[in-house]
Amino acid sequence: MFDTITEKKFLLTELVKQNLTSKYKDSVLGILWSFFNPLLTMLVFTAIFSMLFGHNIKNYPVYYLAGRLAFDFYNHGTKGAMNSIRKNANILKKIYVPKRMFTVSAVCYEFVNFLISFAILFGVMIITRAPFHPTLLFSIIPIVLLVVLVFGVGLILSVCNTYFTDIGYLYNVFTLVLLYASAMFYPIEIVPSQVQFIFTLNPVYCAMSCFRQCVYGAIPDITMILYLGTFAFTALGIGLLLFNIYEKKLALEL
C-alpha cells in the first residue's frame, strides 16, 4: 500500500481537491470567496487604518494585503495541519492511509489558496497603480521558507493536537497574539524601537516583512531571511522527528 510516489501524489491531489470543493460547497459564489474574503477585509481595514497610518505607509491596501496573505497562509496552514488527523479520524481508524498524507494535503491546500489570492494582490496593485518591481521575483525566498515553516509547525501541532485536544484552543489564542505581533495592519514604526527587536524574533513577522520588501521594490533583509530559514528548518526537523515517532501510535489516540 502506497509504495510508489505516483500513488501518493494521486491521493494528495485528490485530498486537496476534496478540501477545495468542500470548503464552499453550499455557497453561491463558491471558490470566488477565496478572492472576496481578503478583498473585503482589505477594504474595511483600508477605510479604518489608512487614516491612522496613511502618512506612514505608502499604498496601504497593498501593504495590508501583502501582510494579510502571508499571515493567512501561516494561520490557516498550521491550523489545517493541526486538525488534519482528528478531522479524518473515521477514515484513519478504518483504512490504512499514511497519516502524513492528511497533514501534507492540508498545507498544500492552503498553499493553493495562497497562490490563488495572489491574483487579488496583483489586481489591487494594478488598480492602485503600484509599480511592479523586479524584486518581486525575490519573494520566492520568503515564500518557500514560509512553506517550510508551516510544514514544520503543522506537523508538530498535528501530533500534539491528537494527544491533547486543548492544544487547538490554545493555539487559536496564540495566533491572535501572533497577528498583533506581526505588524500585519500597522507600520512597525509605531512600535517603540526597543520593542521592535522582539518583533524580529517572530518568524512570521520576518516572512511577512521580507515578502513586503520584495513587493515594495527592496531586496529582502538578509539577516531576517537567515533567521527565518534557521527557524523554519529547525521546526521542520522537529516536526518530522515527532511525526516519525508518533505516526503509528496516532490511530490509537483517535
Place this chain on the structure above:
Amino acid sequence: MGIMERIRKFIGGFSSDAYNKQIDDNVAVKVEHVSMEFKITKDRIDTLKEYVIRTLKRNKKEKEKIRVLNDISFNVYKGDKLGILGFNGAGKSTLLKILAGIYEPTYGKITINGKVAPLLELSAGFDKNYTGRNNIYLNGAFLSMEKKFLEEKFDEIVEFSELGDFINYPVKNYSSGMRAKLGFSIATMIEPDILIVDEILSVGDIKFRKKSSEKINELMAEGVTVLLVSHSINQIRKICDKCIWIDNGQIIMEGPSNEVCDAYVENAKGSTSKK
C-alpha cells in the same frame, strides 16, 4: 538518524522494518508474538489540563489497559486460505486491522510479503457531498490505486455497481445498499497477492449478492493468499484450507479448516446448552 535521512524517509514513505521484505519467499504473512493493548477511554488523559494536574499529583500512570491480543504468532504461506474463527470480542477484527496496517501492534512484529488488499470498511473513504463518479477516484486513491488504473477501470466499476445514472448524483442521496455496492465495486478492482476480508461477502440485494460472491471467489483465485474472518462456518469450510480459532486474544486451535470448524461448532453448542 540525520535530518536529511528523516526527510528522505518521510518523503519516501512507509518503509519501516515492520514491512521489510527480506523473509522467506514462501511466507506471505508472518505474525510474530503480536500483542495489542488498548487504553481504556475513561482513564485516558486527553486534555492538557488533566495532564498537568496528573503530573503534579504524580498520578500520570494510566493503569487500565485491555489486552485484546496476547502473544499471537502464525505464518501464512503463499496461496494459503486462512480462516479466522472466534466469538464476538475475541480480537479477530483487531488482528485484521493490524494486518492491514491501521494499528501498530503494541508488542511483536508483522511481516507482509506482497501487495495487500484489505476489504475491511468499504465505504469509509466516501465524501458524501461528492458524486459517485468523484468518489470512485477519491476512494480509489485511499486504496492506493493509481489514476491511470482507475480511468481504465472506471466503466467496469460503474457497470459492476449497477448504479447507472446515479453515478452522477452525490453519494449523500444514495441508499445504504447503493453505497455498499459502489464501495464493493471499487475495492474489488484489484489484483492483490494477499486479500484480507472481514465479513463482507454479502453486500446489497439478492442479485448483487450473487454477483459479489462470484467476484470474491474470482479474487480468491489460485495463488492469492486469503485471510478471512467470518461467522459463517459454511463459508469458511468452503473457502479456507486452514483455520485459526482465537478466543480472548489467544490462539486456541490451529490446523486444517474442517477440524478447527468442528471443534469451534462443538464448543459453541456446549456453551449454549450449559445455559
